[in-house]
Amino acid sequence: MSIWEYANPTKFLRTSARVMPTLWVASAVLIIGGLIWGFFFTPDDFRQGSTVKIIYLHVPAALMAINAWFMMLVASLIWVIRRHHVSALAAKAAAPVGIAMTLIALITGALWGQPMWGTWWAWDPRLTSFLVLFLFYLGYVALWEAIDNPDTAADLTSILCLVGSVFAVLSRYAVNFWNQGLHQGASLSLDAEKNVADIFAYPLWTCMTGFILLFIVLVLYRTGTEIRQRRIQALVAREKLEA
Amino acid sequence: MIALLLRDLQLAFRAGGGFGLGLAFFLIVTVMVPFSVGPNSATLGTIAPGVLWLGALLACLLSLDRLLALDWEDGSLDLLATAPLPLEGVLAVKALAHWMTTGLPLVLAAPVLGVLLNLAPDGFAWITLSLLIGTPALSMIGTFGAALTVGLRRGGLLLSLLVMPLYVPTLIFGAEAARRGAAGFATETALLMLAGITAGTLACMPFAAAAVLRVNLR
Numbered sequence: 001m002s003i004w005e006y007a008n009p010t011k012f013l014r015t016s017a018r019v020m021p022t023l024w025v026a027s028a029v030l031i032i033g034g035l036i037w038g039f040f041f042t043p044d045d046f047r048q049g050s051t052v053k054i055i056y057l058h059v060p061a062a063l064m065a066i067n068a069w070f071m072m073l074v075a076s077l078i079w080v081i082r083r084h085h086v087s088a089l090a091a092k093a094a095a096p097v098g099i100a101m102t103l104i105a106l107i108t109g110a111l112w113g114q115p116m117w118g119t120w121w122a123w124d125p126r127l128t129s130f131l132v133l134f135l136f137y138l139g140y141v142a143l144w145e146a147i148d149n150p151d152t153a154a155d156l157t158s159i160l161c162l163v164g165s166v167f168a169v170l171s172r173y174a175v176n177f178w179n180q181g182l183h184q185g186a187s188l189s190l191d192a193e194k195n196v197a198d199i200f201a202y203p204l205w206t207c208m209t210g211f212i213l214l215f216i217v218l219v220l221y222r223t224g225t226e227i228r229q230r231r232i233q234a235l236v237a238r239e240k241l242e243a
Numbered sequence: 244m245i246a247l248l249l250r251d252l253q254l255a256f257r258a259g260g261g262f263g264l265g266l267a268f269f270l271i272v273t274v275m276v277p278f279s280v281g282p283n284s285a286t287l288g289t290i291a292p293g294v295l296w297l298g299a300l301l302a303c304l305l306s307l308d309r310l311l312a313l314d315w316e317d318g319s320l321d322l323l324a325t326a327p328l329p330l331e332g333v334l335a336v337k338a339l340a341h342w343m344t345t346g347l348p349l350v351l352a353a354p355v356l357g358v359l360l361n362l363a364p365d366g367f368a369w370i371t372l373s374l375l376i377g378t379p380a381l382s383m384i385g386t387f388g389a390a391l392t393v394g395l396r397r398g399g400l401l402l403s404l405l406v407m408p409l410y411v412p413t414l415i416f417g418a419e420a421a422r423r424g425a426a427g428f429a430t431e432t433a434l435l436m437l438a439g440i441t442a443g444t445l446a447c448m449p450f451a452a453a454a455v456l457r458v459n460l461r
Contacts, residue, residue, distance in 0.1 A: 135408040143391070146401050155458040156391055160405065163387065163451050170412040170440065177436070178415045 007084035009227045016220040023217035030210030038203035045200075054112045056204060060211035061104035065133065068098030068215060072140070073165045076158030086223065088154035089230070091161065092144055093222030097215060099137045106130055125175040126183040132171045136164045150230065244328060244336050251340035254313075265302040265345040266352055272298040273356040284361040291360035292421035295370055296377075298356075299349045300414055303381045304406060306345045308399045310337060310389040311456075320393075324460050330453040338379075338386040338449070346378030362425060369424025376437050377417035383444040384409045390456040413440050 006012045038056035045052040075091035078084060109127065110120040121127065143160055147153035255262045276294050280286060314320040323333045353374050354367045362370065388406035392398035420433035 132408055132411055135404075139405040139408055142401055142404055146392075146395050146397070152394075152458055152461070156455055159451060159455050159458075160391060163448075164409070166447075167409045167412060171408070171415075174412040174415040174436075177432070178419055 004082075004084070007082070007086055009086055009231075012086050013224055013227060016224055020217055020220055023213050023220070027210050027213035027217055030206050031214060032210075034203045034206030034210055037206065038200075042199055042203060048116060051112060051115050052200075054108050055200070056207045058105060058108040058112060059204060060208045061101045061108065062130070063208055064211050064215045065098055065101040065105050065130065067212075068094050068101055069133065069136070069161075069165070069168070071219070072098070072161050076161040079154055079158045080162070085154075085230075086227065088158065089226040090219060090223045091158065092154075093226055094215075094219045095137055095141050095144070097218050097222070099134065099141065101211075101215070102130060102134045102137060106134065123179055124183045125172075125179055128175045128179070129168075129172045132175070133168060136168055140164065150233075244332055247323070247328070247333065247336045248340055251337060252343060255340065255344040262344050263348075265306045266348045268305060269298045269302040269349055269352060270356065272301060273359055276360065288361040288363055288425075291357060291362040292366055292370055292425050293418045294360060295353050295357060295362075296374070296414060296418040296421060299346075299353065299374055299378065300381060300410055302349055303345055303378065303385060304403055304410075306341070307385040307389045307406065308392075308402055310341050310386060311393045312389075312398070315393050320456075321460060324456070330456060331449040334386050334390065334452045334456065335445075335449040338382045338452075341386065342379050342382040346374075346382050350374045350378060363427075365427050366421060366425030369430055370421040373417045373420040373424070373430075373434060373437060376434060376441055377413050380413045380437075380441040380444045381410065383441075383448040384413070387448050387452040387455065390452040390459065393456065394459040413437065416440065 006015065035056055039053050042053070044050045072091040072094050075087045075094070078087040079091065106127075109130075113122070114120050140157060140160060143157050144153055147156060273294065276290075276298075277287060280290070311320060314323065324330055326333070350371060353370050354362075357367055357370055385406055388402050388409070391405060392402045395401060416433050416437040420430045420437055423433060424430045
């Protein structure tokens with residue numbers, strides 16, 4: 001029993017079909033529960049009022065926007081090193097989810113920024129690096145779409161993902177150097193002495209867990225779709241060959 | 244390697260090679276800027292370092308699709324790939340040739356165009372220096388982008404979409420150095436970071452570019 005067993009598409013499909021219903025339900029319960037808890041059962045912040053509640057969408061989406069890219073990086077590395085097709089397809093499947101998460105984070109951030117900072121957008125380092133991350137996602141997806149041969153596409157996009165990761169990190173530090181921030185620091189971190197108050201933190205953790213599960217189940221689902229699509233392509237190609 | 248460099252330079256300089264197109268593009272972008280933001284010389288002076296950097300970057304970007312495409316079409320890229328010279332070396336030389344025919348003229352033209360944009364007197368040395376340090380990185384990253392999209396039919400637009408995000412750090416540090424220099428502030432940090440990016444891309448990008456080109460030549 002090792003994780004590499006799931007490099008076998010059939011095995012991957014079977015196992016993911018078994019765990020997906022649980023994951024769908026768990027993520028839905030956690031996200032809906034966390035949002036209701038956050039929206040209706042926590043007090044308003046004494047300075048920010050009720051606008052603070054958008055944090056329950058903003059932070060989990062931002063968390064997954066970055067981690068989706070990280071997952072693509074790991075999957076690309078696995079493809080480059082061990083050449084498991086499922087891994088390449090998982091990276092492909094994760095990119096649009098990552099784009100969606102980045103957009104949610106940017107939009108909820110703008111909605112939050114308008115009443116709090118008085119502006120929808122500022123060229124703050126965090127905002128800017130998210131926008132740059134969004135551009136990286138766009139390029140990655142566009143490259144997948146542009147290439148017909150699936151193996152070539154997997155190779156090229158995975159190298160782009162590796163190179164892009166280096167430049168994404170560089171950009172992160174470059175924009176820090178380039179402009180001072182308006183965005184607050186991290187509200188939650190495992191090693192910090194002082195985090196956001198527990199009453200806000202618990203529903204936030206719930207939402208974050210829900211978003212993580214949602215991301216996992218979406219990637220599993222989309223990877224399954226990609227695998228089936230690849231099989232259909234192979235069948236069509238074979239029929240053409242026989243005809 | 245030297246033979247390859249001379250060949251690429253000759254191809255670029257001779258008729259139809261497109262030498263000077265990048266330069267002309269740089270000129271025209273710079274001329275267009277006052278038309279779009281107005282002729283107020285104070286405004287122009289403030290944005291001049293950034294505009295010069297952006298113009299140089301775009302000129303560099305637009306000349307990238309010719310970097311490998313011609314050799315790809317007539318098959319000489321396949322010959323180069325099977326030559327005893329490693330593909331990494333071939334691409335490093337091609338990037339060098341691209342820099343000598345595109346980047347270096349841009350560096351030399353930037354101060355002249357700075358006059359048009361009312362660049363602060365202190366800025367001239369810094370824009371030249373920052374472009375001189377930064378443009379090799381642009382060529383190097385661009386070679387990777389060109390190798391990535393060489394086999395594609397509609398590679399041009401995609402190439403821009405892929406390469407632009409990779410240019411972000413170079414642009415930030417380069418333009419920041421020029422801007423700080425023009426405003427009379429210290430520029431060491433930005434220039435050192437820029438030099439670091441250039442050195443890093445020189446060391447690593449030939450390998451990444453060769454890796455994707457091998458996939459494309461498969």
